[in-house]
Amino acid sequence: MSRRKKTKSKTKRVTFKLHSSARKKQRTYRPSVTGALKIFGIICVLAAAGASLYFAQKYIKTARPPGRGPLELAEVPEWVSSELKTKIYNAAGGLPMRIPAEGKNGAAAGKILRLDEEAAQKAAENLASVAWLDDVKVQTTHERLLIKAKWRKPVAIVKSGSRSFYVDAELVVLDFVPLYNLPIVKIEGLSETRTPPTGEVWQSDDLAAAVTILTKLDQMDKSVTPDKPLLYDINSIDVSNFAGRKNKQLPHIILYSKDNTEIIWGAEFGKWQQYLEAMDEEKLAKLYAYYKEYGSLSGGVKFINLSSQQDNISQPIDKY
Secondary structure (H helix, E strand, O other): OOOOOOOOOHHHHHHHHHHHHHHHHHHHHHHHHHHHHHHHHHHHHHHHHHHHHHHHHHHHHHHHOOOOOOEEEOOOOOOOOHHHHHHHHHHHHOOOOOOOOOOOOOOOOOOEEEEHHHHHHHHHHHHHOOOOOEEEEEEEOOOOEEEEEEEEEEEEEEOOOOEEEEEEEEOEEEOOOOOOOOOOEEEEEEEEOOOOOOEEOOOOOHHHHHHHHHHHHHHHHHOOOOOOOOHHHHEEOOOHHHHHHHHHHHOOOEEEOOOOOOOEEOOOOOHHHOOOOOOOOHHHHHHHHHHHHHHOOOOOOOOOOOOOOOOOOHHHHHHH
């Protein structure tokens, strides 16, 4: 009996020692796994940081430096010439080296400017003194300074001595720049008045009367003869006898075609009743009926009388 008890006790002691040894082994193994995980995490962080730095350096080397670019004119009318575009760019401060082909909105490949609000404000201030543009806005984009404005379209040209200048529909004086895609009519016989500087309105009754008629013809061209505008056949408009100031018995306003045919308009627009003339709308209708029938105002006639209430336009055969 005593031996069994001793053996049992020994077995218990052995078993206890085994459990105690297992616990010790577990306590020494867990810290090694945690450390490995920490080391792995540090390696991942360093690798990610290195990759980010690599791609950032690569982008900086290859990307275009931001903040600089050229000027560009937006929504440029077709009649605007290269010379006029150059004038606008020079005034804004761009000094372009070339003017692009028509239809590309006039982007300038020239002097590179800062693309910030200060540069945009400076360009807008410079363009404020250019008579050809109204309501100027300069917008900064990521690639360029974009110029947006309302363009003043000339309707007539006036010559005074050696000086030539344009006027638009609002009688604003515009400095002379060669234009090639507009029917510019010469106004003659203006009263002797001081010509205002460019950009200002020319307050003159005879000038206003001539411009009103030319504006009405331009409107008729757009609606009646858009493919072949009648204004291209008009050379000049004479207002020397405006309101009958020279001779009340003679026509007040006369237009001349390219071959010098007289087109007798008569009184200024809106005054036809005072002089018992044909209505202004009737004058326009007769003129365009003749133009559409013969395809030109240079049909060899002596004159085209629009002011008479009777339809007595001279026919080509009347010349002989």
